[in-house]
Amino acid sequence: MKTTKANFLIIFFGLLLFSSCKKNDLAAFQPEIINNPDSFSLQATGLDKVTDKLTYTFSNSGTVANIDQSCVISNGTATLTIEDSQGTQVYTKDLSIDGSFTSSTGTSGNWTITVDLSKVEGDLNFTVQKA
16 A cells, blocks of 8 residues: 555544543642641542542651541542551542541551542542541
8 A cells, every 4th residue: 555645644643633632630620639747638529531540648647547538429430549658558448438437557657648540520538637
């Protein structure tokens, strides 16, 4: 098959269109994030098919955290995972489950909070605080 200038342009613009389609990330929804020592919270409303993986460092002077989840997720999946300063997982839960929870005991210091979103529609609202 002979490549013509027209075929090249069609392929070029097709690739350009495809490359401009990126995932819909949380930043577009202007989340409110408060990250103070011993207290972290995240709130974002009106999410529309958001796929993203977010990671935050949370300074916890304690060894346990209290987690309050009050999200409204109509579609997709959202998971909250927390690791202590040694990288040991102390908490993981689906954010569509509302309630107050307690992490496992970990090591104080800089904990890692990871929010994994896949095609999420709805509102996120959770807090993590030193117990």
